[in-house]
Amino acid sequence: MKFTVTHTSSDTKARRGVLETAHGTIQTPIFMPVGTLATVKTMTPEELKEIGAQIILSNTYHLFLRPGMEIMKEAGGLHKFMHWDGPILTDSGGFQVFSLAHRRKITEEGVTFRSHIDGSKQFLSPEKSIEIQHILGSDIIMAFDECAPYPATREYIEKSSERTSRWALRCKEYHGDRVDQNLFGIVQGGMYKEIRRRSADQLVAMDFPGYAVGGLSVGEPLDLMCDILDFTTDFLPKDKPRYLMGVGTPDYLFEAVERGIDMADCVLPTRNARNGTCMTSEGKLVVKNAKYAKDFRPLDPECDCYVCRNYSRAYIRHLFQTKEVLALRLASYHNLYFLLQLMERIRASVEGDYFLQYKDDFYRKYGYNSK
Amino acid sequence: MKFTVTHTSSDTKARRGVLETAHGTIQTPIFMPVGTLATVKTMTPEELKEIGAQIILSNTYHLFLRPGMEIMKEAGGLHKFMHWDGPILTDSGGFQVFSLAHRRKITEEGVTFRSHIDGSKQFLSPEKSIEIQHILGSDIIMAFDECAPYPATREYIEKSSERTSRWALRCKEYHGDRVDQNLFGIVQGGMYKEIRRRSADQLVAMDFPGYAVGGLSVGEPLDLMCDILDFTTDFLPKDKPRYLMGVGTPDYLFEAVERGIDMADCVLPTRNARNGTCMTSEGKLVVKNAKYAKDFRPLDPECDCYVCRNYSRAYIRHLFQTKEVLALRLASYHNLYFLLQLMERIRASVEGDYFLQYKDDFYRKYGYNSK
Numbered sequence: 001m002k003f004t005v006t007h008t009s010s011d012t013k014a015r016r017g018v019l020e021t022a023h024g025t026i027q028t029p030i031f032m033p034v035g036t037l038a039t040v041k042t043m044t045p046e047e048l049k050e051i052g053a054q055i056i057l058s059n060t061y062h063l064f065l066r067p068g069m070e071i072m073k074e075a076g077g078l079h080k081f082m083h084w085d086g087p088i089l090t091d092s093g094g095f096q097v098f099s100l101a102h103r104r105k106i107t108e109e110g111v112t113f114r115s116h117i118d119g120s121k122q123f124l125s126p127e128k129s130i131e132i133q134h135i136l137g138s139d140i141i142m143a144f145d146e147c148a149p150y151p152a153t154r155e156y157i158e159k160s161s162e163r164t165s166r167w168a169l170r171c172k173e174y175h176g177d178r179v180d181q182n183l184f185g186i187v188q189g190g191m192y193k194e195i196r197r198r199s200a201d202q203l204v205a206m207d208f209p210g211y212a213v214g215g216l217s218v219g220e221p222l223d224l225m226c227d228i229l230d231f232t233t234d235f236l237p238k239d240k241p242r243y244l245m246g247v248g249t250p251d252y253l254f255e256a257v258e259r260g261i262d263m264a265d266c267v268l269p270t271r272n273a274r275n276g277t278c279m280t281s282e283g284k285l286v287v288k289n290a291k292y293a294k295d296f297r298p299l300d301p302e303c304d305c306y307v308c309r310n311y312s313r314a315y316i317r318h319l320f321q322t323k324e325v326l327a328l329r330l331a332s333y334h335n336l337y338f339l340l341q342l343m344e345r346i347r348a349s350v351e352g353d354y355f356l357q358y359k360d361d362f363y364r365k366y367g368y369n370s371k
Numbered sequence: 372m373k374f375t376v377t378h379t380s381s382d383t384k385a386r387r388g389v390l391e392t393a394h395g396t397i398q399t400p401i402f403m404p405v406g407t408l409a410t411v412k413t414m415t416p417e418e419l420k421e422i423g424a425q426i427i428l429s430n431t432y433h434l435f436l437r438p439g440m441e442i443m444k445e446a447g448g449l450h451k452f453m454h455w456d457g458p459i460l461t462d463s464g465g466f467q468v469f470s471l472a473h474r475r476k477i478t479e480e481g482v483t484f485r486s487h488i489d490g491s492k493q494f495l496s497p498e499k500s501i502e503i504q505h506i507l508g509s510d511i512i513m514a515f516d517e518c519a520p521y522p523a524t525r526e527y528i529e530k531s532s533e534r535t536s537r538w539a540l541r542c543k544e545y546h547g548d549r550v551d552q553n554l555f556g557i558v559q560g561g562m563y564k565e566i567r568r569r570s571a572d573q574l575v576a577m578d579f580p581g582y583a584v585g586g587l588s589v590g591e592p593l594d595l596m597c598d599i600l601d602f603t604t605d606f607l608p609k610d611k612p613r614y615l616m617g618v619g620t621p622d623y624l625f626e627a628v629e630r631g632i633d634m635a636d637c638v639l640p641t642r643n644a645r646n647g648t649c650m651t652s653e654g655k656l657v658v659k660n661a662k663y664a665k666d667f668r669p670l671d672p673e674c675d676c677y678v679c680r681n682y683s684r685a686y687i688r689h690l691f692q693t694k695e696v697l698a699l700r701l702a703s704y705h706n707l708y709f710l711l712q713l714m715e716r717i718r719a720s721v722e723g724d725y726f727l728q729y730k731d732d733f734y735r736k737y738g739y740n741s742k
Contacts, residue, residue: 038689042696067664067689074665075685083681293438294445310454314446318409318438325413328696 001139001182001209003241003262007351013233013260016350019241021087021139022180023079026054028241028262029350031248031343032089033336034270036062038082041270042325042332045084051305051337052344055087055139057265060132061096065115065122069135077137089265090138092129092171092186094145095214095245106146108163126170130183138181142212143171145186147245150218157190164188165202172206184210184243191224193231200235211236212243213261217252226255233260250279250342251368254359257346269339273331276320279338283367285313287331292317305337372510372553372580374612374633378722384604384631387721390612392458392510393551394450397425399612399633400721402619402714403460404707405641407433409453412641413696413703416455422676422708423715426458426510428636431503432467436486436493440506448508460636461509463500463542463557465516466585466616477517479534497541501554509552513583514542516557518616521589528561535559536573543577555581555614562595564602571606582607583614584632588623597626604631621650621713622739625730628717640710644702647691650709654738656684658702663688676708 007016017028033040033048036059040048048056058078063069075081078088097104101113101122110125126144133141145164148157168185175183185203189196203211213232216225229244236242241262247253248266256264269279276288280300285292287299298308299316307316307330319327342362349358363369378387388399404411404419407430411419419427429449434440446452449459468475472484472493481496497515504512516535519528539556546554556574560567574582584603587596600615607613612633618624619637627635640650647659651671656663658670669679670687678687678701690698713733720729734740 037693037695038686039695039697042700044697044700066693067685071665071685071689075667075683081683081686081689083686294442296446312446312452314438314442315409315452315454318442318452322408322437324408324410325696325699326410326415329413329415329700 003210003239005239009350009355010353012258012355014257014350014355015260015262016347017241017262019262021182023085023087023139024054026087027347029257029343029346030054030263031253031339032057032263032265034265034267035082036267037066038063038078041274042329043336045082047333048084049086051333052340053086053336055089056084057089057091058136058138059093059096060090060129060136061093061100063136064093064124064132065117069132073135077135079137087140088138089140090133090136090142092142092144093124093132094129095147097124098147126167127174130171130174134181140182140184140210143168143183143185145188145214147215147218148188148190150190150220152190154192154195157192158195161188161190161195161199165199168203169206172208182209184208184212186212186214186245187232187236188215190215191220191228193228196228196232197235200232204235204237208240210241210243212245214245216244217246222251222255226259229256229261230259248339250339250362250366253342254346254362257350258355258359269335270332273335274328276331278331279335282365287313287316288320299334300338303334303338305334307334374581374610376610380721380726381724383629383726385628385721385726386631386633387718388612388633390633392553394456394458394510395425397458398718400628400714400717401425401634402624402710403428403634403636405636405638406453407638408437409434409449412645413700414707416453418704419455420457422704423711424457424707426460427455428460428462429507429509430464430467431461431500431507432464432471432495434507435464435495435503436488440503444506448506450508458511459509460511461504461507461513463513463515464495464503465500466518468495469518497538498545501542501545505552511553511555511581512546514539514554514556516559516585518586518589519559519561521561521591523561525563525566528563528566532559532561532566532570536570539574540577543579553580555579555583557583557585557616558603558607559586561586562591562599564599567599567603568606571603575606575608579611581612581614583616585616587615588617593622593626597630600627600632601630619710621710621733621737624713625717625733628721629726629730640706641703644706645699647702649702650706652736658684658687659691670705671709674705674709676705678705
C-alpha cells in the first residue's frame, strides 16, 4: 500500500491524497459505503462502481457469525464471495462486540460474548480478529480495539485505551509482515485529550501503515467531536492515511476532512434511505411523507444520478407506501451517490484550495448552521 | 396493433408471431413479467430489458387503490410513472375483485367491494375498469370479467360467463375506436366446454383485436386445463393473439404454447424467487436450503445470466439467511431470465418446427413427467 498526499489546504488541515491498494487506487478524502454482511444493502457491485464507490467496508463480527469462516475460507475470501473486485476495508469486530453482542466478558486475552443472532457463545481476541481478516482477504484490516461508550469516566477510558494499545501490538505481531493486507491501528482515549495523545503516541511508535480515530461520533456533541479530532490528528504522521470511524452525514464529513481525515464510513446513508429519508442539495427530504404524493420532481433536481434522472418523488413515495423493494434500491442508490459526489466535490475543493468556501456554500444551502 | 403469425408448427397448434404495439414489437409466444404495483418486484426497467422482457403486465385493481387514479393521471400514465417505455398490458381488475377484495357484491352494473388495504368501499364496473386503463395508458387493456372459482356448478358458470360477455360488450362500447390502446376480450366458461364455446363465440362476434382465456389455472388439474384450453382455442380466430392468464411455470407454458397460446403472465417466477426457490435447467432449486451453504456453483451452471455468471449458491443462500434485499434481487433476476430465455428457445423451436422434441428434452431434464 502506498499513500501520497498530493495537495494540502492552505487554511485548514484538509488534504487530498491517493491511496494505492492491491485491488485499486483510492482518491482521498473518501467515504466508504458499508457492506456489513458482504453486501452493501440493496446494491450490486456494478451499481457501486457506477456511483463512484472506490472502496467498501465490511464487518468482521457479522461475517464471523454468518456465513462463518469455514464458508469464507472455501469461498476464497470476501472479494470473490461477494463479487467485488475493488478495495475492501474490514473492521476488527471490536465495535460490534461492545455494542451489539450480549453478555460480554472482557479479559486481557480477549472478549467472550453471546451472538446477537442465536445466543451462541463466541470469543474474539486480537489474534482471532486478525486471523478472520486474513481469511476475508480485505485490503485494509483494523486492529482489535474497544470503542468505549460516551460518556465514560477517565479511569474507564484510561484502562480501556491502554488495553487497546496492548491489543494493537498483539494484532501487529500476529499480522506479521504481509504486504497485501494493511493493518491500521485505532486511536482511542474517549473525550480525554491526554489519553488521546498517549494512545496516538503508543500506536505511532508501533509504525502502522495507517491510523483510525475511534471512539468518536458515539453520542457526544459535534463541537466536542471536532475538538477531540482536531487535537488527535496533530499526533498522527502526515504521510499516513487517517480514518475516522462511523461518520457519514455531510456535516460530519466536512468537519472531519477539515481536521485532516482521509477516510470515513457510516451505515447512515443506506439505513436512512431504507427508512425513506434522502439527502438532497437543499437538505434532507423524507420522501415517504404525504406531501410528496403528487410531486413529480426528482428527489434532488440538482442531482444527475440514475434515480434522479428517471424517477419522481411521487413514484418513489408510492413504492415506499406499498413496501416495494425498489423503493429501498432507489433511495439507497441516490443517497450513496449523493455522498460520494459530495466527497468528489470536497476533493476538488481541497485541490483548488477553496474547501472552506465550498463548505460554507454547502452548509447554507443544506440548511446547516455555518461554523 | 398488428399481429402476424409467421410460423405454425406442423404437428401441434403452436405458433410463432409478431405483435406490434405503440410502445414496441413483441415476439410471440411470450411470457410477461408481472409488475403489480407499477414495479416488477425488485427489478428496474433497465434490468427487465437486459433480460429480454418485451412486455410487462400491471394490475388495474392495485393501481386503482394505490397510488390511485388522480396521481396516475397527473403522472401522465403508467409508462412515465414507472419509467418503462416498452409495451404494457393491464388486466381489468376483475380477477382481484373476485379473489382479493372483501365483502364484494355483484350486480349487473358492476362490483361493490371493500379494499383489501384499508377496508374502504370501492366500485368497479366495465366502464370504470376501461376508464382506469385509459388513464394508465397501457398498450393492451382487458375487458372486465369474472374469473369464476374452481370447482363451480354449471349454473354458476353459465350465469357468470353470460354476464362476462355482456360486460365485454359494455367495455368495447366504452372503449370506442381508440387505436393506441387495444382491448382484449376474455373467454370464460369454467371447465364446461359448451359454455366455453358459447363464450368464445359471443366474444369473437364482438371482434376484439385479441382474446384471453381466463378462468384456467385456478386449481384444476393440469390435464383438465389442457383439455379445456385445447378445446377453447379452436374457437378463436387464427389471426388474433391469444393470451392465457395466470400461467408461468415451464410446464404450463409448454402446454399452453402447444395449444396455440401466444401470451402468458404469472407472479410465480418472482414470488417463488423471493421465497428462495429458483428455476434451473435441471429443475427447481431451493437455494435457501442448508445443503447449498458451501455450494460455490452458480444457481444454474447452464445459465449465462448476470447472476449465474457472478454469484454462487453459497453467497445467495447467505443473503437469504441474513434477509438481505440483494437475495430477492438476484433470485428474481435469475428466475425471470430463465423463463424469458425458455420462451426464446420455445419460439426458436416453433420456428424450426422441433417444438415437441424441445419440450420432451426440457421435461426430461427438468424432471417433469413427459406427456
